[in-house]
Amino acid sequence: MSGIIHSKVLLMGFQSTIPLPQHFRELFGTAEEIGAKLDADHARISRAGITPVTFLLNPLEQEKGLKDMEVLLRNGNYDAIGIGAGVRLHPKYTALFETIVNMCKTVAPSVPLLFNDGPGGSAETSE
Incomplete structure (x- = not known):
């Protein structure tokens, strides 16, 4: 935890319904369990006075997702991403992760990046 309170945070991830390797399902759960963890986490963030803005990318539609993400970054005035x-952690999408980080640092260079440890772990990174 950084000790800095963020008032508006963009939280991005993959849609919980995308195909995941079995070890990911063992770590994070079913699509329904992941969705419930995200909902609970975002409610905790809101109760802390932070506005969470969620962007769930479909990695099978990367071009559209990256364009939508760029619009959010340009128009959002976020305190953290x-x-x-x-x-x-998905090895198949390492290049996509790198593209996302580079886009964040290009479009919103002064906004800090936060990394959670899985679904349900974003509240701790946003505090």
Whole structure:
């Protein structure tokens, strides 16, 4: 935890319904369990006085997703950007993760990046 309170945080990750390797499902759960963890986490963030803005990318539609993400970054005036564990840890999407980080640092260079340890772990990174 950084000790800095953020008032508006962009939280990005993959849609919970995308195909994941079995070890990811063992770590993070079913699509429904992941969705419930994200909902609970975002409610905790809101109760802390932080506005969470969620962006769930479909990695099978990367071009559209990256364009939508760029619009959010340009228009959002965020205090922090959180990138979910699924985006970072899925070996098939390493290049996409790098593209996302580079876009964040290009479009919103002064906004800190936050990294959670999985679904349900974003509240701690946003505090």
